[in-house]
Amino acid sequence: MLEDIISERKRKLNELTQARVNPYPSRTGRTILIRDLLEDFAKLLKAGKPLTASGRVLRLRDQGNLIFADIKDESGKAQIILKKDNLPNFKLLKGALDIGDFLEVAGVPLKTKSGEKSVEAKTARFLAKSLRPLPSEWYGLKDAEERFRKRYLDLILNPEAKARLMTRSDVIRSLREFLYAEGFLEVETPVLQTLPGGAKAKPFQTHHNALDQDFYLRIAPELFLKRLLIGGFEKVFELGKVFRNEGIDRDHNPEFTMLELYLAYEDWKGLMKFTQKMLKKFLPGKWETTTYGDAFKKFAKKDIKSVPAGEIDETFKKEVRPKIVRPTFVTHYPKSISPLAKSSEGNPELTERFQLIVGGSEIVNGFSELNDPIDQRARMELQEKEFRAGNEEASRMDEDFLEALEYGMPPAAGLGLGVDRLVALVTESHNVKEIIAFPTLRDK
Numbered sequence: 001m002l003e004d005i006i007s008e009r010k011r012k013l014n015e016l017t018q019a020r021v022n023p024y025p026s027r028t029g030r031t032i033l034i035r036d037l038l039e040d041f042a043k044l045l046k047a048g049k050p051l052t053a054s055g056r057v058l059r060l061r062d063q064g065n066l067i068f069a070d071i072k073d074e075s076g077k078a079q080i081i082l083k084k085d086n087l088p089n090f091k092l093l094k095g096a097l098d099i100g101d102f103l104e105v106a107g108v109p110l111k112t113k114s115g116e117k118s119v120e121a122k123t124a125r126f127l128a129k130s131l132r133p134l135p136s137e138w139y140g141l142k143d144a145e146e147r148f149r150k151r152y153l154d155l156i157l158n159p160e161a162k163a164r165l166m167t168r169s170d171v172i173r174s175l176r177e178f179l180y181a182e183g184f185l186e187v188e189t190p191v192l193q194t195l196p197g198g199a200k201a202k203p204f205q206t207h208h209n210a211l212d213q214d215f216y217l218r219i220a221p222e223l224f225l226k227r228l229l230i231g232g233f234e235k236v237f238e239l240g241k242v243f244r245n246e247g248i249d250r251d252h253n254p255e256f257t258m259l260e261l262y263l264a265y266e267d268w269k270g271l272m273k274f275t276q277k278m279l280k281k282f283l284p285g286k287w288e289t290t291t292y293g294d295a296f297k298k299f300a301k302k303d304i305k306s307v308p309a310g311e312i313d314e315t316f317k318k319e320v321r322p323k324i325v326r327p328t329f330v331t332h333y334p335k336s337i338s339p340l341a342k343s344s345e346g347n348p349e350l351t352e353r354f355q356l357i358v359g360g361s362e363i364v365n366g367f368s369e370l371n372d373p374i375d376q377r378a379r380m381e382l383q384e385k386e387f388r389a390g391n392e393e394a395s396r397m398d399e400d401f402l403e404a405l406e407y408g409m410p411p412a413a414g415l416g417l418g419v420d421r422l423v424a425l426v427t428e429s430h431n432v433k434e435i436i437a438f439p440t441l442r443d444k
């Protein structure tokens with residue numbers, strides 16, 4: 001059936017070219033967005049001046065010598081009226097026009113007897129001939145994965161999908177504007193790195209042919225941003241993609257957007273206040289604070305000391321984090337799972353680290369940055385031993401970073417914010433795939 005529809009549309013395309021009509025012109029004459037047409041309709045109707053609107057045809061109602069159609073651009077949808085008496089090419093339009101085609105209509109505003117705001121066409125022409133039918137015409141989008149696989153169709157047919165991506169853009173712009181206003185400098189650090197560092201995660205590996213050298217896609221920009229602190233910058237951030245070779249679920253996509261920032265001469269407590277100031281508009285209401293150990297007791301019903309060090313993190317992720325619903329700062333993480341955070345002055349086995357958890361998801365991870373090169377070397381050595389023992393998520397020994405740290409880095413606090421998860425919360429989406437334009441999927 002689909003093949004028959006495509007064949008019929010190609011026949012119509014051939015009819016247009018035979019009639020010396022260009023079905024894919026470069027230049028358009030649009031003078032108004034549909035949103036503005038609808039908002040200013042009374043004024044435009046009174047003026048009676050010609051205007052030109054363009055968009056994709058989403059509905060057709062053929063009444064013989066009269067065709068009603070709905071066209072949609074990015075700003076909205078409006079009805080157009082094609083009359084045989086007004087259009088010399090009416091017969092050609094009638095025979096070739098399909099739902100999904102892009103059409104340009106020049107005409108005047110007209111309110112129908114039913115009160116619908118419309119444009120009565122004086123001229124109409126094709127801007128792009130569609131060769132495939134939209135799903136609603138023949139099979140529909142059967143499941144969520146098909147929506148993600150063919151996101152362009154999802155955006156045409158699903159206003160909520162478009163709204164979520166627009167909200168994503170608004171959130172990212174708001175974060176940037178906040179940080180600019182706070183005096184931060186936006187920077188870019190390498191995506192291709194010789195050693196993956198700044199987080200505990202399995203990296204993706206690639207090969208550079210000209211250098212004949214293996215590289216990793218970054219799992220975090222942290223160690224390069226800290227080099228900028230060493231170099232004299234005091235407020236820096238990067239907002240971009242990071243890559244982790246891990247599972248895919250409601251909270252995870254192998255490539256995701258991270259905001260990472262560093263603030264010199266600040267500690268983790270000051271950073272917690274800064275975090276709440278930055279995110280309060282997105283996460284209104286009461287925020288709570290608890291320690292890692294207390295959260296273990298409350299939700300996992302276990303004393304953290306009874307859990308083997310190698311199992312603490314997994315136990316927390318499975319038994320504690322999913323039960324934290326309201327915005328909550330979880331503080332004082334164990335040193336064993338925090339290789340880049342400063343130790344707590346009151347207890348060297350704990351760190352000056354926090355996570356902001358909302359709705360069972362980690363949104364922010366922040367801490368007082370470790371700037372003692374001796375302590376940092378010792379922790380990296382332990383992580384390297386873990387890696388060589390088979391832990392593919394362990395951090396690596398980075399001699400270049402350690403050398404930089406030996407020149408001195410000021411006291412600083414830093415955080416990483418999962419933008420995808422934040423947008424999922426703001427849009428009340430249950431899966432980060434909903435707010436990523438093109439999420440990673442297995443090939444069919």
